[in-house]
Amino acid sequence: MAKGGVKHCTVLPTEEDVAVNLARWVADLSAKTISEKGYFSVVLSGGTLINTLRKLTESPYKESVNWWRWLVFWADERVVPLDYPFSNYLLAWNGFLSKVPIPKTSTYHINYNASAEHVAKNYETLLRELVEDKFLPLSPTGFPQFDLMLLGIGPDGTVGSLFPNRPQRYDVTDWVTSIADSPEKPPKRITLTFPVINSATDIAVVVTDKEDADAVAITWEHIPVTPTLPCSELQAQRFTTWFLNYDAASKLPPNYKK
Structure with a gap:
């Protein structure tokens, strides 16, 4: 597949509307992908995204989605x-994973008992082993190709832990990189790099907070800022779909809204 797919923006009135539409979209993509290749590799982030996934834990999706085929x-x-309260794994477990029958052996979390640098190296080694064992394919650019990235953004356009004005966002070599002094607590983190994120077949960017409206407008109206916002660089191989409510889209022109 050629590098760089189509970007699409879906704007709905409320966060509840976003949750309903996101669940339907993810469930449909899951079914299609599993029918084609036998599994569905999904990457989660933290923040409010996990709560917006809540409809997937309810009927009909809790029963109809083939959770056993998720990675x-x-x-x-x-x-x-x-x-630990700051753990993205704990957030995902409490709000999503504990409520659907995804096998624990199919959830690939970090081994936290090391420095941030070593944790990043260990997670990259895990991904490389999954590629070698044919659980994950490589993208045309030579990075692991996940089926779906589910992402949020920060008010400053942060994606994952790729912050503006930080060197990690410009890393085009590593699959996973570390942060020792994050501008947000806690300071030690790891994150996928942009080449990995943008190697995903599809990316869903889920934004429902009004405080993120400036970053949304800068991205979609192509407003020049220096440095560019990390979220402006999101570009999946097939579709990059932004799911917004009216709060998150409040700085966009009216023609974006249904």
Whole structure:
């Protein structure tokens, strides 16, 4: 597949509307992908995204989705114990994973008992082993190709733990990189790099907070800023779909809204 697919923006009135539409979209993509290749590799991030996935844990999706065929990864993680309040794994477990029958052996979380640099290297080694064992394919650019990235953004356009004005966002060599001094707590983190994120077949960017409206408008109206916002660089191999409510889209022109 050629590098760089289509970007699409879906704007709905409320966060509840976004949750309903996102669940339907993910369930449809899951069914299609599993029918084609036998499994569905999904990358989660943190923040409000997990709560917006809640409809997938309810009927009809809890029963109809083939959860046993899901492989779950993380776009970024804080280097803390998995039961620590700042852990993205704990957030995903409490809000999503504990409510659907995805096998624990199919969830690939970090091993946190090391420095951030070593945790990043260990997670990259895990991904390389899954590629070698044919669980994950390589993209045309030579990076692991996940089926779906489920991402949010920060008010400053942060994606995963790729922050503006930080060197990690410009890393085009590593699959996973580390942050020792994150501008947000906790300071030690790991994150997938942009070449990996943009190697995904599809990306869903889910934004429902009004505080993120400036970053949304800068991205979709192509407003020049220096440095560019990390979220402006999201470009999946097939579709990059932004799911917004009216709060997140409040700085966009009216023609974006249904």
